[in-house]
Amino acid sequence: MSLNYEQAVEKYEPTLGLEVHVELNTKSKMFCGCATEFGAQPNTQTCPVCLGLPGSLPVVNKKAIESTILIGLALNCTIAPYSRFARKNYFYPDMPKNFQTSQYDEPICVNGYLDVEIETDDGSKSFRVEIERVHMEEDTGKSLHVGGSTGRIHGADYSLLDYNRAGIPLVEIVTRIIPNTGKYAPQVARAYVASLRDILRGLKVSDVKMEQGSLRCDVNLSLSEINSGKLGTRSETKNVNSLRSVERAVNGEFIRQANRLTSGERIIQETRHFLEESGQTRPGRSKEQAEDYRYFPEPDLVPVIPDNKWIEELRKTLPEKPSDRRKRLQQAWSVPDKEMSAIVNAELLDTVEETVLLGADPTKARSWWLGEISRIANDRSVFPTELISVKDVYQIITLISQGELTDKLARQVVEGVIAGEGSPADVITKRGLKVVSDDSQLMKAIEDAIAAAPETADRVRGGNIPAAGALIGSVMKATGGKADAAKVRELLLKHLGQ
Amino acid sequence: MSAISRDEVANLARLARISMSDAELDHLATEMDVILGAVARVQEVAGKDVPPTSHPLEVSNVVREDQVVPSLTPSEALSGAPASHEQRFKVPQILGEE
Ligand SMILES: [Zn+2]
Numbered sequence A: 001m002s003l004n005y006e007q008a009v010e011k012y013e014p015t016l017g018l019e020v021h022v023e024l025n026t027k028s029k030m031f032c033g034c035a036t037e038f039g040a041q042p043n044t045q046t047c048p049v050c051l052g053l054p055g056s057l058p059v060v061n062k063k064a065i066e067s068t069i070l071i072g073l074a075l076n077c078t079i080a081p082y083s084r085f086a087r088k089n090y091f092y093p094d095m096p097k098n099f100q101t102s103q104y105d106e107p108i109c110v111n112g113y114l115d116v117e118i119e120t121d122d123g124s125k126s127f128r129v130e131i132e133r134v135h136m137e138e139d140t141g142k143s144l145h146v147g148g149s150t151g152r153i154h155g156a157d158y159s160l161l162d163y164n165r166a167g168i169p170l171v172e173i174v175t176r177i178i179p180n181t182g183k184y185a186p187q188v189a190r191a192y193v194a195s196l197r198d199i200l201r202g203l204k205v206s207d208v209k210m211e212q213g214s215l216r217c218d219v220n221l222s223l224s225e226i227n228s229g230k231l232g233t234r235s236e237t238k239n240v241n242s243l244r245s246v247e248r249a250v251n252g253e254f255i256r257q258a259n260r261l262t263s264g265e266r267i268i269q270e271t272r273h274f275l276e277e278s279g280q281t282r283p284g285r286s287k288e289q290a291e292d293y294r295y296f297p298e299p300d301l302v303p304v305i306p307d308n309k310w311i312e313e314l315r316k317t318l319p320e321k322p323s324d325r326r327k328r329l330q331q332a333w334s335v336p337d338k339e340m341s342a343i344v345n346a347e348l349l350d351t352v353e354e355t356v357l358l359g360a361d362p363t364k365a366r367s368w369w370l371g372e373i374s375r376i377a378n379d380r381s382v383f384p385t386e387l388i389s390v391k392d393v394y395q396i397i398t399l400i401s402q403g404e405l406t407d408k409l410a411r412q413v414v415e416g417v418i419a420g421e422g423s424p425a426d427v428i429t430k431r432g433l434k435v436v437s438d439d440s441q442l443m444k445a446i447e448d449a450i451a452a453a454p455e456t457a458d459r460v461r462g463g464n465i466p467a468a469g470a471l472i473g474s475v476m477k478a479t480g481g482k483a484d485a486a487k488v489r490e491l492l493l494k495h496l497g498q
Numbered sequence B: 001m002s003a004i005s006r007d008e009v010a011n012l013a014r015l016a017r018i019s020m021s022d023a024e025l026d027h028l029a030t031e032m033d034v035i036l037g038a039v040a041r042v043q044e045v046a047g048k049d050v051p052p053t054s055h056p057l058e059v060s061n062v063v064r065e066d067q068v069v070p071s072l073t074p075s076e077a078l079s080g081a082p083a084s085h086e087q088r089f090k091v092p093q094i095l096g097e098e
Helices: A005-011 A062-074 A182-203 A243-262 A308-316 A322-333 A337-345 A349-357 A362-379 A390-401 A407-418 A424-431 A439-452 A454-461 A465-478 A485-495 B006-015 B022-045 B074-078
Strands: A012-023 A086-089 A099-102 A109-120 A123-138 A142-146 A158-162 A169-175 A215-225 A235-240 A270-274 A281-286 B088-092
Touching: A005 A012, A005 A182, A005 A243, A012 A182, A012 A243, A062 A109, A062 A123, A062 A169, A062 A182, A062 A308, A099 A123, A109 A182, A123 A182, A182 A215, A182 A243, A182 A322, A215 A243, A235 A243, A235 A281, A243 A270, A243 A281, A322 A337, A322 A349, A322 A362, A337 A349, A337 A362, A349 A362, A349 A390, A362 A390, A362 A407, A390 A407, A390 A424, A407 A424, A439 A454, A439 A465, A439 A485, A454 A465, A465 A485, B006 B022
Parallel strands: A235 A270
Antiparallel strands: A012 A169, A012 A215, A086 A099, A109 A123, A123 A169, A142 A158, A158 B088, A215 A235, A270 A281
16 A cells, blocks of 8 residues: 555545444343343344244334433434334345334434544544434344355355344434544544443443444545545445444545545445454445345334423433533542543543542542552453452542551552452451551561661761661561551651651 | 336345246236236325325334343244254355355
């Protein structure tokens, strides 16, 4: 490839659009009472409705409608006074009915927006992402392609289908074209998906676990020469499943299309797949003749006509906007911008807030969760709260502020709790980690230290305060690090008449 | 003028993954044309004031509470499948698609 990203953005401007699919966290499926548990044994969560057996009739899950309306309200959408389901016909074994029940020209929420902020060369800048529609549909089954060399569909000997996921409520959120993103297209795409995820998490309508596929993003991108006024042909990169990948997919596709256009080749309108390792995309099914779904209104379902009372009741349950909440907490905790971003990026805002709500000092809560605990969690590729509970961390922080633990001892307590040695109190007892705060015991250690280094002690008596460092060091060593260094210093200086 | 062409029927067959001989296409195109002609007459009856409908009854918002009911057992679910393997439905390889 000849053009790199910097060269590509000088020559071309992007037209970006994003489609996000989010699996709702309802207990039962969209149109039947089957459970929706992730990771269940294959085909243990199916019934005549989601298997598309003849004579079965779907009935809509009320909670799924309410969750979708909540999403629409949180995204500043208009809730349509009349909406309907349609059949999207296609013949592929991941949908045993031979159609997916979806919404087509009558979606439940329309015309919303979400403002996202990114860092640019000229400081932080806000982009308005307009939402065209939010509609309800159902997820498809999972296929496993067996045989062949690549594990891809083509060349497989046969496919194995698990329909546990078929019929799980899915909400599709479609943006309009996001204008004027220029070279920031990758960051805008990422910031949008991140903000959307925060909103969905706040609404508690989905697990929003990108790595498990409960939130996935399709990236639509086309390029045109700057100021040409023309629209290019777009590609659609499917099922990008992490924030970082969203950013990389836009970047990779930008470079690929720019290079094709520069060398006089045309862009094919097609579906592409994102390659995690290289950050590039590879072609999938060509859409040029494949997309013909023969949509028609679903005759087995009646229209959804949400009245104002229902909508207003739902509106009352909307939580604080994530961006407002972030500002409020940042102010309450007096945290600098950069550190607040670190908390948010580490997805530890909820955790830190819970710890502070129990009564912990915000600065300490932040530094323990983002420091020591995150470090261990990263090493083990787990989320920090999987290692240690908010309550345990709160207790450890409290013990530090009460002078019962030093930071050094507290690290050992954290280590013990993570190792499964019990509660912080258990670990302290078992490992004997209490701070030596008994003055008489400390004084004994101080007198021993002075006796062992009388000349140093004389220098301190003579006013050389920094010389006390060596004596404090010996006291700390003698107490196995269990003394509070500040306390030792205070007692020592007093003892030497300083 | 016919309501549906032979080419359109061929396209539908392709979308539905049904292979059809020329004779079958000719036959079906004629038959479907007759059906569509009959439906077209019904459409003529509806005036501009009659909104298109997808359901014969004037009902809306029929919903169920979000409650789990027992599913089929895997063996029940798979009982109608022509083939299965590892508790999954087994289907022929899918050609020419990714
Ligand atoms: Zn079911």
